[in-house]
Amino acid sequence: MTRQFAIVDTTLREGEQWANAHFSSADRLTIANLLVQFGVEYIEMTSPCASPQSAADLRSIAALPLGNTKLLTHTRCNLEDVQLAAECGVAGVNILFGTSPYLRQWSHGRSIEAILAEVGPVVRFLQERQIEVRFSCEDSFRTPLPDLLRVYQAVDLLGVQRVGIADTVGIATPRDVERVVGAVRNAVRCDIEFHGHNDGGCAIANAYAALEAGATHIDTTILGIGERNGIAALSGLIARLYLSEPESVAGYALPMLAQLDHTVAAMLGIQVPFNACITSETAFAHKAGLHTKAVLANPSTYEAIDPNAFGRERNVLIGHRLTGRHALQ
Amino acid sequence: MTRQFAIVDTTLREGEQWANAHFSSADRLTIANLLVQFGVEYIEMTSPCASPQSAADLRSIAALPLGNTKLLTHTRCNLEDVQLAAECGVAGVNILFGTSPYLRQWSHGRSIEAILAEVGPVVRFLQERQIEVRFSCEDSFRTPLPDLLRVYQAVDLLGVQRVGIADTVGIATPRDVERVVGAVRNAVRCDIEFHGHNDGGCAIANAYAALEAGATHIDTTILGIGERNGIAALSGLIARLYLSEPESVAGYALPMLAQLDHTVAAMLGIQVPFNACITSETAFAHKAGLHTKAVLANPSTYEAIDPNAFGRERNVLIGHRLTGRHALQ
Ligand SMILES: O=C(O)CCC(=O)C(=O)O
Ligand SMILES: O=C(O)CCC(=O)C(=O)O
Ligand SMILES: [Cu+2]
Ligand SMILES: [Cu+2]
Numbered sequence: 001m002t003r004q005f006a007i008v009d010t011t012l013r014e015g016e017q018w019a020n021a022h023f024s025s026a027d028r029l030t031i032a033n034l035l036v037q038f039g040v041e042y043i044e045m046t047s048p049c050a051s052p053q054s055a056a057d058l059r060s061i062a063a064l065p066l067g068n069t070k071l072l073t074h075t076r077c078n079l080e081d082v083q084l085a086a087e088c089g090v091a092g093v094n095i096l097f098g099t100s101p102y103l104r105q106w107s108h109g110r111s112i113e114a115i116l117a118e119v120g121p122v123v124r125f126l127q128e129r130q131i132e133v134r135f136s137c138e139d140s141f142r143t144p145l146p147d148l149l150r151v152y153q154a155v156d157l158l159g160v161q162r163v164g165i166a167d168t169v170g171i172a173t174p175r176d177v178e179r180v181v182g183a184v185r186n187a188v189r190c191d192i193e194f195h196g197h198n199d200g201g202c203a204i205a206n207a208y209a210a211l212e213a214g215a216t217h218i219d220t221t222i223l224g225i226g227e228r229n230g231i232a233a234l235s236g237l238i239a240r241l242y243l244s245e246p247e248s249v250a251g252y253a254l255p256m257l258a259q260l261d262h263t264v265a266a267m268l269g270i271q272v273p274f275n276a277c278i279t280s281e282t283a284f285a286h287k288a289g290l291h292t293k294a295v296l297a298n299p300s301t302y303e304a305i306d307p308n309a310f311g312r313e314r315n316v317l318i319g320h321r322l323t324g325r326h327a328l329q
Numbered sequence: 330m331t332r333q334f335a336i337v338d339t340t341l342r343e344g345e346q347w348a349n350a351h352f353s354s355a356d357r358l359t360i361a362n363l364l365v366q367f368g369v370e371y372i373e374m375t376s377p378c379a380s381p382q383s384a385a386d387l388r389s390i391a392a393l394p395l396g397n398t399k400l401l402t403h404t405r406c407n408l409e410d411v412q413l414a415a416e417c418g419v420a421g422v423n424i425l426f427g428t429s430p431y432l433r434q435w436s437h438g439r440s441i442e443a444i445l446a447e448v449g450p451v452v453r454f455l456q457e458r459q460i461e462v463r464f465s466c467e468d469s470f471r472t473p474l475p476d477l478l479r480v481y482q483a484v485d486l487l488g489v490q491r492v493g494i495a496d497t498v499g500i501a502t503p504r505d506v507e508r509v510v511g512a513v514r515n516a517v518r519c520d521i522e523f524h525g526h527n528d529g530g531c532a533i534a535n536a537y538a539a540l541e542a543g544a545t546h547i548d549t550t551i552l553g554i555g556e557r558n559g560i561a562a563l564s565g566l567i568a569r570l571y572l573s574e575p576e577s578v579a580g581y582a583l584p585m586l587a588q589l590d591h592t593v594a595a596m597l598g599i600q601v602p603f604n605a606c607i608t609s610e611t612a613f614a615h616k617a618g619l620h621t622k623a624v625l626a627n628p629s630t631y632e633a634i635d636p637n638a639f640g641r642e643r644n645v646l647i648g649h650r651l652t653g654r655h656a657l658q
Contacts, residue, residue, distance in 0.1 A: 018603070019614035019646060050618075076619075106630045107623040169633040171572050174503040174534050175541065199634055200572045201565030201606045205503050205534030212504065227616060227631070229609045236530030243500050243529045273602035274347070277530045280558045285348035287556060289379075290405075294436040301435045302556070304498040305528055317348060 005211055005248075006041035008094075008193060009234060011221040011264065012061075013044045013074045018225040020268060025057050027267050031222070032061045034260050036069045039252045040234075042217070044094060047075040048084045055088060062089035070132070077115075077122050077135075086125075092132030094193075095122060096164065099147055100139035112147050116154050123158045134193055134217075136164030140180060141172045148180070149187045162191035162217060167206060170199025170228070174209035185214035193217035198229050204236035204277075208244075222264040223276065235261055239277035243304055255311030278310050285315040292316050334540055334577075335370035337423075337522060338563060340550040340593065341390075342373045342403045347554035349597060354386050356596050360551070361390045363589050365398045368581045369563075371546070373423060376404040377413045384417060391418035399461070406444075406451050406464070415454075421461030423522075424451060425493065428476055429468035441476050445483050452487045463522055463546075465493030469509060470501045477509070478516045491520035491546060496535060499528025499557070503538035514543035522546035527558050533565040533606075537573075551593040552605065564590055568606035572633055584640030607639050614644040621645050 012028055015021055023031070028045075035043050043066075048055035062071050070091040075081035077095040085093045097115045098107045110118075119135060126133045135155040137148055152163045165181060172180075177196070184192055194210035194217070196203050207218045224233030235257045241249045261279040265272045274280050284307040286295045294301035295316055307314050340360055344350055352360070357374075364372050372395075377384035391400050399420040404410035406424040414422045426444045427436050439447075448464060455462045464484040466477055481492045494510060501509075506523070513521055523539035523546070525532050536547045553562030564586045570578045590608040594601045603609050613636040615624045623630035624645055636643050 017617045017620075019611040019616050019644070020603070102627070102630045103623065106627040107619065169631060171633045173537060173541075173569075173573065175538075198604055199606060199612075200569040201533030201562065202531075202537070202569060204530030208502060208531070209504075212502075224604050227620060228614060229604045229606060229612045233530065233604070240502075240529040240531065244502065270603060271600050273604060274349070274599060275527055275553050275558045275562070275602060275604075277528060277558060282348040283528075283558045285557060287348055288346045290436065291346075291556060294432065298431070298435040301431045302498060304500045315348070 004216065006217045007234070007237070008042040008044055008072070008217050008219045009035050009040040009221065010044040010074070010195075010219050010231075011035070011225065013046045014195075014219065014226040014231055015221040016046050017227045018230060020270070021225055023267065025053065025060070028057045029061065031264065032064065034256065034263060036064075036066050037253055038256045038260060040069060042070050042072050042092070044072040044074050044219075047073055047081060048088050049075060049081050055084065058088045058090065072132070077118060079122060079125055082122055082126055086129050086131055090131065092134065092161070093126055094134045094136065094164065095119075096136035096138045096166070098139055099137040099151055100142035102142060103139050112151065116151065119155055120158060123155065123160055127159060133160045134162045134164050135160050136166050136193070136195070138166050139168040140165045141167050141176060142169070145180070145183060149183065152184055152188050156188035156190050160190055162193050163188055164193040164195060165210070165215070167196035170197030170203070172196060172206055173200070173202060174205045177206045177209040178213040181210045181213035181215050191216040193219065195219035195231065197226065197231050198224060203230070203232040204240055207232040207237050208240045222260050223272065225264070225268070233276065235279045236277045239305060242309070246309075254309055257310055258312060278305065278312070282315075284312055285317060287317045292318060333545065335546045336563070336566070337371040337373055337401070337546050337548045338364050338369040338550065339373040339403070339524075339548050339560075340364070340554065342375045343524075343548065343555040343560055344550040345375050346556045347559060349599070350554055352596065354382065354389070357386045358390065360593065361393065363585065363592060365393075365395050366582055367585045367589060369398060371399050371401050371421070373401040373403050373548075376402055376410060377417050378404060378410050384413065387417045387419065401461070406447055408451060408454055411451055411455055415458050415460055419460065421463065421490070422455055423463045423465065423493065424448075425465035425467045425495070427468055428466040428480055429471035431471060432468050441480065445480065448484055449487060452484065452489055456488065462489045463491045463493050464489050465495050465522070465524070467495050468497040469494045470496050470505060471498070474509070474512060478512065481513055481517050485517035485519050489519055491522050492517055493522040493524060494539070494544070496525040499526030499532070501525060501535055502529070502531060503534050506535045506538040507542040510539050510542035510544050520545040522548065524548035524560065526555065526560050527553060532559070532561040533569055536561040536566050537569045551589050552601065554593070554597070562605065564608045565606045568634060571638070575638075583638055586639055587641060607634065607641070611644075613641055614646060616646045621647060
């Protein structure tokens, strides 16, 4: 089963919301260029309303030759914000409203009716300018399913390109994701984007479960940076897809993944986590004696991902204490 | 739905197989003591056959007051190895055989029949000494299901305490885990342990899916260290369980989690990954203006895990570029 999907890399929006991320304009340009070369379908950037620098950087990157990559920005759902976004020259705008009781009461104070009343003019404004629109229900997994479906069906009828399902607080399990994405898949005709946080350690599995249930667009960031402990890492999603359907990721510049992770880690002054898929220093290291012996005979014994497909090398550790006896057998 | 489960922490076995892990005897003692205080049900240590030091450390830790925590070691499935294990004073031994065609051909060259013939005497040896026995099919997810069930049913009839399902090369999705664990659950009476690698970024989600499907024991390591890019992190599994059923983890010393992760990271000379659940420096940091504003009104808006339950503090970042406009609303 080969799926059609698109990657929405939001390192330059969600990633900037990671507590220790402070990208310069030059950093943003470097990241955008690397993502274009890697081949993600979309790059999402911080709202131009966040600061004059964010607006300026959005304009510069919109003016670059982006090949097949489309530039999005992520704004609040009001005319002032999307107007500025349109002036910056983006191909699409990702808008959202919190729909959970938590966010309706404590963040913006609006009822579902009031939210729907505000979405219409914003969507029409963008449509008149041939700008792609995506509408998300923020905190989807704490929103009652009837409210969720009601909002998605309403915006689907408005003709948005896609709806977004967001696990804003990172509570969903893969089963939850399958259930909610499946219900939305049956309720709308438009595309479905999924965005999931990692508070419960399931961001990558949830992104994959969303694809299994019919999502078409997945949000990632380089390394997985984002609010709190982040969202699905680009290299993690690629690893998961490669394991299940290598042909589905063959169009991306896979040997660039390590460069992407290391470049952004250097900008942030952090290590690439040892548990990063594909790009971790030790991702292809084999240590236990039973493993090293078998890997030397046939790498597939303990290796489901081919390091060569990602420009990496296998590292068979020989001669430490755990190898001792086994290597002599 | 509150589940009964036990945590098998294998930092001192699987964790030692991480390429850059080189614990001293003092490190091992520190780690074992912290795990006992935290309250894991089992600690698994490297085989005493690996080196004289491993044997000596296993004996020292077996001689400690371990409270309700049981000490296991992980050995090859032969009489010589389990004999030494028994002499070291462990409460249980985890044994295994590779059952996938890859491992049968390239690692040990045995048929399923030959494997079964070797298991019997080893299990009986341990049973005669009242030592718990667990038998795993290594590389379960690349083993044909009929072979898997045949082996598990045979060892179940021998009276082992539990069987182990191992995603040795990290290829399983949560759906795969549910399917295989569910099939084993229907085939055996004994307990079921799950051990899953993180090559596809799904180790924590897979561990949780195993519990949903009827597994009773889950393997973790501190930080998630292990071969290649590791297995399910203890703090990740706890976070996932806390989100779904906080009462199921209330018996552990939750405020110790950060200490566990930071102690082991310091021993290894690495950072606690920014994406670690609960224990990452930024796990409870809120940055975007919409988030900070709402979190100040009610933390639950953007926080599904209560930092206080883990002895941690919320960190609301104010006054940087992403906060600007929103904070003024
Ligand atoms: O707009 C979206 O779909 C996601 C917004 C966001 O970052 C979140 O809800 O976590
Ligand atoms: O004994 C087990 O269940 C697990 C062994 C192991 O580390 C693996 O298969 O990855
Ligand atoms: Cu987000
Ligand atoms: Cu393992």
